[in-house]
Amino acid sequence: MAMAASAKNRNARLPPEVNRVLFVRNLPFNITSDEMYDIFGKYGAIRQIRLGNEKDTRGTAFVVYEDIFDAKAACDHLNGFNVMGRYLIVLYYQPNKVTKKMNLQKKEEELRELKSRYGVADDD
Numbered sequence: 001m002a003m004a005a006s007a008k009n010r011n012a013r014l015p016p017e018v019n020r021v022l023f024v025r026n027l028p029f030n031i032t033s034d035e036m037y038d039i040f041g042k043y044g045a046i047r048q049i050r051l052g053n054e055k056d057t058r059g060t061a062f063v064v065y066e067d068i069f070d071a072k073a074a075c076d077h078l079n080g081f082n083v084m085g086r087y088l089i090v091l092y093y094q095p096n097k098v099t100k101k102m103n104l105q106k107k108e109e110e111l112r113e114l115k116s117r118y119g120v121a122d123d124d
Helices: 002-010 033-043 068-078 095-118
Strands: 020-025 048-052 061-065 089-092
Touching: 020 068, 033 048, 033 061, 033 068, 061 068, 068 089
Parallel strands: none
Antiparallel strands: 020 061, 020 089, 048 061
């Protein structure tokens, strides 16, 4: 019976933002990768976990699952999960949003450069 339910879930249509890569925020700074594997490994095989170790990336991680349905289960169950007194924020990684923001910053910088080159004053 459990096999039939699992097969039914595999045929379900997933929203477009669902993918195998999860972005996790609000992690305790002292969490280890082994603890991350213990928490996230309950939902399926993990290909890779990347913990943020720089000053501006601490408390974040990327978790890459082998299977998209395992990633969906982990996202559904672990978002809001309490780890060491902190509530996790688990999101699907969306590279389009990241590159879109970077492209906007690049365009704004190019615009400032052109304005200064041609002596155009800002209307602000």
